[in-house]
Amino acid sequence: MTERTLVFVKPDGVQRNLTGEIIGRFERSGMKIIALKMMTMSREFAEKHYEAHRGKPFYSELIKHITSGPIIAMVLEGENAIKQVRGIMGATSPADAEPGTIRGDLGIATELNLVHGSDSAEAAQAEIAHFFTEDELAE
Numbered sequence: 001m002t003e004r005t006l007v008f009v010k011p012d013g014v015q016r017n018l019t020g021e022i023i024g025r026f027e028r029s030g031m032k033i034i035a036l037k038m039m040t041m042s043r044e045f046a047e048k049h050y051e052a053h054r055g056k057p058f059y060s061e062l063i064k065h066i067t068s069g070p071i072i073a074m075v076l077e078g079e080n081a082i083k084q085v086r087g088i089m090g091a092t093s094p095a096d097a098e099p100g101t102i103r104g105d106l107g108i109a110t111e112l113n114l115v116h117g118s119d120s121a122e123a124a125q126a127e128i129a130h131f132f133t134e135d136e137l138a139e
């Protein structure tokens with residue numbers, strides 16, 4: 001099934017000049033970039049994105065990091081894009097992420113794990129609408 005998913009390179013990835021490396025891995029998998037932009041999340045925008053994590057011990061650090069500098073947000077489209085992206089990213093904690101995944105090869109810590117990808121079809125739909133307007137998505 002062709003799907004769309006929301007991906008972003010987190011501030012640690014942009015700051016470490018890993019944007020091209022990260023996007024390249026997704027492109028080489030065959031998925032298409034149908035939207036792309038650099039932006040800095042406001043606190044309000046980040047709190048909405050990470051709503052599900054509100055109240056968790058790492059929440060305030062997460063919001064602080066994610067708003068600390070620019071991110072590169074994109075919409076990827078392809079066969080099973082949601083699961084494919086999650087596989088290419090690797091597990092949340094770089095210590096658990098397999099070699100060959102972005103987080104396994106390049107991640108430093110759970111707080112500095114370089115990349116976000118939607119975790120379900122419902123999340124993907126909501127996150128794409130949160131980050132992009134309909135006319136920012138390529139045909």
Ligand code: IDP
Pocket residue numbers: 053058062091092110111112113115116117119
């Ligand atoms: P995911 O990014 O792999 O989907 P989530 O569980 O949705 O992981 O968590 C969102 C983000 O919150 C993670 O990418 C990571 O940056 C941060 N995070 C999650 N769990 C922890 C933790 O136990 N300690 C510190 N940060 C965490």
Ligand code: MG
Pocket residue numbers: 117119
């Ligand atoms: Mg998640």
